[in-house]
Amino acid sequence: MKLNNKSDGYINYINNLKKEKRNIILSQVLLLVSFLVIWEVLANFGVIDLFLFSKPSDIFNLFISYIKNGELLRHVLISVYETILGLFIGTFLGIIIAIILWYFEKLSKILDPFLVVLNALPKTALAPIIIVWAGAGIKGIVVIAVTISIVVTILSAYNYFLSVDSEKIKMLKSFGATKFQILFKLIIPSNISNLINITKINIGMAWVGVIVGEFLVSRYGIGYLIVYGGQVFKLDLVMMGVFVLAFCAFVMYEILNIIEKIYNNRR
Numbered sequence: 001m002k003l004n005n006k007s008d009g010y011i012n013y014i015n016n017l018k019k020e021k022r023n024i025i026l027s028q029v030l031l032l033v034s035f036l037v038i039w040e041v042l043a044n045f046g047v048i049d050l051f052l053f054s055k056p057s058d059i060f061n062l063f064i065s066y067i068k069n070g071e072l073l074r075h076v077l078i079s080v081y082e083t084i085l086g087l088f089i090g091t092f093l094g095i096i097i098a099i100i101l102w103y104f105e106k107l108s109k110i111l112d113p114f115l116v117v118l119n120a121l122p123k124t125a126l127a128p129i130i131i132v133w134a135g136a137g138i139k140g141i142v143v144i145a146v147t148i149s150i151v152v153t154i155l156s157a158y159n160y161f162l163s164v165d166s167e168k169i170k171m172l173k174s175f176g177a178t179k180f181q182i183l184f185k186l187i188i189p190s191n192i193s194n195l196i197n198i199t200k201i202n203i204g205m206a207w208v209g210v211i212v213g214e215f216l217v218s219r220y221g222i223g224y225l226i227v228y229g230g231q232v233f234k235l236d237l238v239m240m241g242v243f244v245l246a247f248c249a250f251v252m253y254e255i256l257n258i259i260e261k262i263y264n265n266r267r
Helices: 008-044 056-068 071-103 105-120 127-134 138-162 166-174 179-187 189-216 222-231 235-266
Strands: none
Touching: 008 056, 056 071, 056 235, 071 105, 071 138, 071 179, 071 189, 071 222, 071 235, 105 138, 127 138, 127 189, 138 189, 166 179, 179 189, 189 222, 189 235, 222 235
16 A cells, blocks of 8 residues: 555654654753753852853853944854855855866876865965965965865865766766766755765865964954954853854854755756
8 A cells, every 4th residue: 555645654753853853952951051051050159260261151241242343243243244255156166167077087096195185284274375465365275274175175075076976977878978968967966965965065065264364464354253252261152253254154054954955856
């Protein structure tokens, strides 16, 4: 007997999935709240040093004051703009270069050791040199973000392209498909989910590049707030910057999750 979408078994299965998802979200919220409550209690009773760790209530009060005067919004918008630019450019160029390497096998063999070396280099340590080359301001910060993410994107995307079932490629070739047709009919469509996952990873990479760049040259942005708070020993400002940074990265990650779900549902 064929199971239809309205059967009791199917409905119970869907309800169990929803219940499990709610339980996971509830557990995550409780874990976060418990962490903040324990932190606040330990700070109030002097178990941890307020000068070194601050406390959630002070961080929240500072957050409200920065919201009211509009300063936080300005810093967040600048950092998010730089991150989106770095994310888009780094991911797009990385995928394009990976496609070129897949298309020209000899070129990939020539460049392989150089890509490995570039991937091993500590890009954050080279940030001051990159700033000198690219210039200060948004341009230099975006270049740092691109530099950190592009090599990882190239290597990851290229390996995904190579992992496509060789039998499918042979089948397309037997029908007279060109390499260009194989690329756009098989290689890229079968790796859309993998490319979305690469983009998710690059969110963190881009944020690292932006924050490091703002540490060095910027007078605006979340990175500037963090480094300024550290310089004047205002740890509640540092922690506020860290929490805002985490929230922004989380929102960007969830947006990509939504895009991935829409793509999977349509497929």
